[in-house]
Amino acid sequence: MKCSFKTFSKEETIELGKNLVPYLFQGSVITMTGDLGAGKTTLSSGIAQGLGIKEKVSSPTFNIMKCYFNAKLPMYHIDAYRLEEGTNKDLGLEEFIEGNGVCLIEWPNFISDKIDFDSSLNIEILHSGNDVRTFNITSNNKMYEQLFAYLKERYHD
Numbered sequence: 001m002k003c004s005f006k007t008f009s010k011e012e013t014i015e016l017g018k019n020l021v022p023y024l025f026q027g028s029v030i031t032m033t034g035d036l037g038a039g040k041t042t043l044s045s046g047i048a049q050g051l052g053i054k055e056k057v058s059s060p061t062f063n064i065m066k067c068y069f070n071a072k073l074p075m076y077h078i079d080a081y082r083l084e085e086g087t088n089k090d091l092g093l094e095e096f097i098e099g100n101g102v103c104l105i106e107w108p109n110f111i112s113d114k115i116d117f118d119s120s121l122n123i124e125i126l127h128s129g130n131d132v133r134t135f136n137i138t139s140n141n142k143m144y145e146q147l148f149a150y151l152k153e154r155y156h157d
Contacts, residue, residue: 005135006135019150025143032124057077071101074099076096078096094114108122120141
């Protein structure tokens with residue numbers, strides 16, 4: 001399954017994140033790729049808001065991971081950017097990736113050996129100038145069929 005569409009403001013990207021939440025489930029893994037400043041953390045903020053997280057969500061670049069437990073589902077936000085060199089990979093991230101909440105992973109290519117990309121929701125974000133973002137979303141997981149039907153109806157491009 002795949003779909004592509006655009007958002008035209010930071011607020012629309014946050015709203016997209018909120019709109020994903022009704023289709024997420026315990027064990028959802030969302031990978032997010034895109035250049036620095038593409039909107040990965042903005043999308044994560046929207047997902048957090050949709051889950052009822054009141055805390056401000058920021059990129060966990062220096063922490064590698066931030067956990068949010070006071071939510072409809074726990075949210076584990078991983079930023080693997082600092083794992084690029086291949087060091088410190090034995091951090092126990094699998095426990096959260098395969099955990100009982102929603103796991104968001106920025107820069108998943110740096111920990112690709114720990115992710116089942118066939119079952120995850122994979123989001124590529126392209127910065128298209130100003131506040132415009134192009135989202136290319138793919139998954140082979142049948143659990144996301146209703147999400148793709150919703151996205152194609154709501155965000156047809």
